[in-house]
Amino acid sequence: MEKQVEVPPGLIHFAMLDDVLNMARANSLWPMTFGLACCAIEMMATGASRFDMARFGCEVFRPSPRQSDLMIVCGTISKKMAPAVMTLYDQMPEPKWVLAMGNCAISGGPFKFPGQYGIVEGVDQLFPVDVYVPGCPPRPEALIEGILKLEEKLRGKRCFPTVEAQ
Amino acid sequence: MSTEAQSVRNETFVLNLGPQHPATHGVLRIKLTMDGEYIMDADPVIGYGHRMHEKMGENRSYAKFLPNAGRMDYVAALFNGHGYVGAVERLAGITVPERAEYIRVITSELNRVASHLLWLGAFLVDLGGFTPLLYCFDDREQILDLLESVTGSRLTFCYYRFGGVCNDIDEDFVPGTRKFITRLRSRMPMYDALVTKNIIFRKRVEGIGLISAETCRKYGATGPVIRGSGVAYDVRKIEPYSVYPKFNFDIPVYSECDCMARYKVRISEIIQSMRIIEQALDSLPTGPVMAEKVPQALKPPKGDCYYNVESARGSFGVRIVSDGTENAYRLKLRSPCFSNMSLFRECSKGMLLPDALALLGSFDLVIPDMDR
Amino acid sequence: MKLLPLKSKFAEIAVRAALPPAAGAEATAPVPLVMDAVHASKGIDLDVTVPSDCVVEAAKILDDAKFMIEAITGIDWLAERQIEVVYDFTHVESGERVAVRARTPRDKPELPTISNIYPGANWHEREAHDFFGIIFIGHPQLIPLLLPEDARFHPLRKDFTT
Numbered sequence: 001m002e003k004q005v006e007v008p009p010g011l012i013h014f015a016m017l018d019d020v021l022n023m024a025r026a027n028s029l030w031p032m033t034f035g036l037a038c039c040a041i042e043m044m045a046t047g048a049s050r051f052d053m054a055r056f057g058c059e060v061f062r063p064s065p066r067q068s069d070l071m072i073v074c075g076t077i078s079k080k081m082a083p084a085v086m087t088l089y090d091q092m093p094e095p096k097w098v099l100a101m102g103n104c105a106i107s108g109g110p111f112k113f114p115g116q117y118g119i120v121e122g123v124d125q126l127f128p129v130d131v132y133v134p135g136c137p138p139r140p141e142a143l144i145e146g147i148l149k150l151e152e153k154l155r156g157k158r159c160f161p162t163v164e165a166q
Numbered sequence: 167m168s169t170e171a172q173s174v175r176n177e178t179f180v181l182n183l184g185p186q187h188p189a190t191h192g193v194l195r196i197k198l199t200m201d202g203e204y205i206m207d208a209d210p211v212i213g214y215g216h217r218m219h220e221k222m223g224e225n226r227s228y229a230k231f232l233p234n235a236g237r238m239d240y241v242a243a244l245f246n247g248h249g250y251v252g253a254v255e256r257l258a259g260i261t262v263p264e265r266a267e268y269i270r271v272i273t274s275e276l277n278r279v280a281s282h283l284l285w286l287g288a289f290l291v292d293l294g295g296f297t298p299l300l301y302c303f304d305d306r307e308q309i310l311d312l313l314e315s316v317t318g319s320r321l322t323f324c325y326y327r328f329g330g331v332c333n334d335i336d337e338d339f340v341p342g343t344r345k346f347i348t349r350l351r352s353r354m355p356m357y358d359a360l361v362t363k364n365i366i367f368r369k370r371v372e373g374i375g376l377i378s379a380e381t382c383r384k385y386g387a388t389g390p391v392i393r394g395s396g397v398a399y400d401v402r403k404i405e406p407y408s409v410y411p412k413f414n415f416d417i418p419v420y421s422e423c424d425c426m427a428r429y430k431v432r433i434s435e436i437i438q439s440m441r442i443i444e445q446a447l448d449s450l451p452t453g454p455v456m457a458e459k460v461p462q463a464l465k466p467p468k469g470d471c472y473y474n475v476e477s478a479r480g481s482f483g484v485r486i487v488s489d490g491t492e493n494a495y496r497l498k499l500r501s502p503c504f505s506n507m508s509l510f511r512e513c514s515k516g517m518l519l520p521d522a523l524a525l526l527g528s529f530d531l532v533i534p535d536m537d538r
Numbered sequence: 539m540k541l542l543p544l545k546s547k548f549a550e551i552a553v554r555a556a557l558p559p560a561a562g563a564e565a566t567a568p569v570p571l572v573m574d575a576v577h578a579s580k581g582i583d584l585d586v587t588v589p590s591d592c593v594v595e596a597a598k599i600l601d602d603a604k605f606m607i608e609a610i611t612g613i614d615w616l617a618e619r620q621i622e623v624v625y626d627f628t629h630v631e632s633g634e635r636v637a638v639r640a641r642t643p644r645d646k647p648e649l650p651t652i653s654n655i656y657p658g659a660n661w662h663e664r665e666a667h668d669f670f671g672i673i674f675i676g677h678p679q680l681i682p683l684l685l686p687e688d689a690r691f692h693p694l695r696k697d698f699t700t
Contacts (some may be wrong), residue, residue: 035192037242037534038448048303063188080686084185111217113700117693118218213684386607387657404633472581500609508661
């Protein structure tokens with residue numbers, strides 16, 4: 001039987017400082033302006049008036065991967081596009097998070113069929129994903145909920161109330 | 167020639183624009199050969215959003231392809247649906263009830279307004295002005311509310327069925343649409359003051375990106391691109407489909423051939439679309455919204471046919487070749503963005519890079535529609 | 539009506555193509571060459587079938603008549619071992635549509651390019667090359683357009699498997 005190796009969470013761990021940093025990170029996520037397909041329009045709608053992502057501290061869309069820490073993969077990743085997506089992920093500085101928005105980014109969605117030749121069936125085949133937001137496309141509310149989930153993951157607790165379905 | 171002169175002559179470099187670039191609206195890549203700020207050659211590399219729609223049309227039944235139609239040109243999804251159901255109806259000989267055709271026209275034109283509003287916001291972001299986007303999205307959300315109440319989705323509508331539409335409009339839709347039109351009419355002067363009269367905007371688009379009518383013909387460019395070059399080509403007028411002949415509307419044409427002309431065409435089209443919607447609401451007939459006896463497993467007779475609609479971006483065509491089975495033998499989707507984009511190489515030669523981005527924005531590209 | 543003078547010009551190609559084949563050449567089945575189509579049921583006004591080496595000539599006729607190129611479509615007829623290519627043209631003023639069809643053997647699909655007459659055909663031909671592997675002779679840049687740069691498969695052929 002293989003010996004279980006416990007991986008330390010970080011080389012040096014400052015309990016209080018990490019909490020403070022994570023709180024800062026959670027409330028100022030900088031997503032990358034990175035549209036792949038249909039979901040990008042809903043991402044734009046989330047950032048624009050009415051839904052206004054700025055209320056949750058992540059409206060600063062950065063066109064460059066080097067300035068952003070959240071990659072919202074919104075759309076189908078074709079096999080031709082996959083190397084470029086990988087490069088973008090590699091170019092983002094640590095710490096970084098990935099949010100798979102829409103069924104295409106989760107599993108290939110409606111474009112997955114036997115004998116398909118063009119798409120990558122889910123972005124988690126390329127790199128790890130933190131939050132999945134299903135929908136085709138997900139509504140802006142769903143994307144906001146996904147971002148709140150990511151904030152919850154970062155801070156360890158949720159600071160916005162959940163809305164119960166009526 | 168001395169070596170020094172040669173080195174000056176060869177001082178060009180290759181610039182990769184995209185596939186991830188905020189000005190390319192998605193996943194378009196352009197290989198630019200630059201001489202300083204001037205473009206010597208631009209080779210668009212497309213296909214980063216290729217989603218196998220034509221293959222999927224062949225390996226599933228006609229009805230199962232319907233959701234795909236809304237995912238090609240997702241900004242103006244209803245037109246693709248209209249083109250596809252129109253082609254199948256033509257092939258199978260299905261007549262559509264008049265009320266359904268009216269609803270199709272109303273929803274399509276609402277979608278056209280939404281698409282042009284989105285374009286307006288995105289185009290101005292390309293040119294460096296962020297504020298109009300917020301106004302445009304505000305208006306666009308109103309349309310999406312209306313369309314959501316009848317189609318059930320916000321973006322990738324799958325509303326049209328073979329022989330009609332899937333559900334009738336509700337009692338709130340007609341007054342809601344009228345209210346929206348009144349609201350948008352009152353907002354048009356604001357857009358005019360905010361954008362059209364803005365001197366920075368005008369300097370960026372007037373006389374920039376000239377496309378002649380002959381170039382449009384040779385490349386098959388349609389929609390606002392050809393109408394901004396002085397040709398009144400609009401499928402709704404020239405080979406009328408659906409119930410468009412019943413309405414009184416104009417085809418906006420501007421002959422300046424520049425980005426400003428294409429901008430003006432789209433703004434005028436918003437006003438014309440509102441005219442069409444109002445007329446259709448006034449004369450909306452009663453009756454069923456679905457044809458009777460449309461089989462679930464549709465098997466059109468052998469043969470092929472072509473159907474064209476005027477999408478928000480130009481002429482969207484569908485060619486279906488049927489072999490008499492439940493699946494299409496071949497489904498060809500002629501997307502307007504594909505043809506419009508193909509003339510970029512010729513027209514961008516010698517342009518400044520920022521001007522080329524204005525030209526690119528004025529095409530109103532939707533990449534997965536181009537790549538299909 | 540812009541179609542009447544066109545019809546006679548296409549008929550000329552038709553007559554030449556209908557001549558008995560030269561000695562040794564394989565006799566091909568005669569095809570209906572120029573057909574009127576009903577716009578209401580077909581979506582096109584004129585349906586022309588030309589031999590594969592006459593597409594350039596047909597494109598020239600349409601270019602002179604100021605037609606606009608709409609699309610180029612391949613259709614794989616597996617049972618007949620042929621690939622059909624449909625060129626769609628439309629007139630920007632009258633809205634009349636002409637479809638020009640040509641067939642080429644499936645094992646060696648070759649057609650002359652019309653991209654020097656209609657530069658817009660460049661991309662459409664590259665797309666047809668991607669999907670069906672049709673070689674357009676004389677094309678300036680016949681490399682994959684929609685598929686990855688290194689793609690060597692033709693997905694819309696009926697016998698395509700991944």
